[in-house]
Amino acid sequence: MHLDLPRNLASRTQFRxxxxxxxxxxxxxxxxxxxxxxxVSWVLGIATAPLVWRGVEWLGHTTGAPKLILQAGFVxxxxxxxxxxxxxxxxxxxxxxxxxxx
Numbered sequence: 054m055h056l057d058l059p060r061n062l063a064s065r066t067q068f069r070x071x072x073x074x075x076x077x078x079x080x081x082x083x084x085x086x087x088x089x090x091x092x093v094s095w096v097l098g099i100a101t102a103p104l105v106w107r108g109v110e111w112l113g114h115t116t117g118a119p120k121l122i123l124q125a126g127f128v129x130x131x132x133x134x135x136x137x138x139x140x141x142x143x144x145x146x147x148x149x150x151x152x153x154x155x
Contacts, residue, residue, distance in 0.1 A: 091138065098131055105130060 059065075106127060113123045 087138075091135075094134065102131075 109123050109127050109130075112118065113120065
């Protein structure tokens with residue numbers, strides 16, 4: 054079987070590979086920035102946890118809310134931002150995969 058391939062197929066393929074590598078390199082600083090923000094968020098979260106817990110205790114004494122509700126609120130206070138970040142990262146990955154040709 055004989056296949057006729059364009060003469061410049063190899064050079065075009067190399068060009069596309071270089072372009073994709075450059076595109077991925079451009080996204081690398083953004084990933085490092087996201088990791089830095091996440092690290093700062095964790096440090097601030099740990100540092101402010103006692104203050105937030107005191108606020109939750111005060112709210113519980115003021116409103117008479119059940120302790121379970123207050124504990125759930127405290128957990129949600131710290132878990133919602135990472136869930137939003139995970140959603141953003143996954144949707145970004147999904148969009149990148151969707152944009153790639155098959």
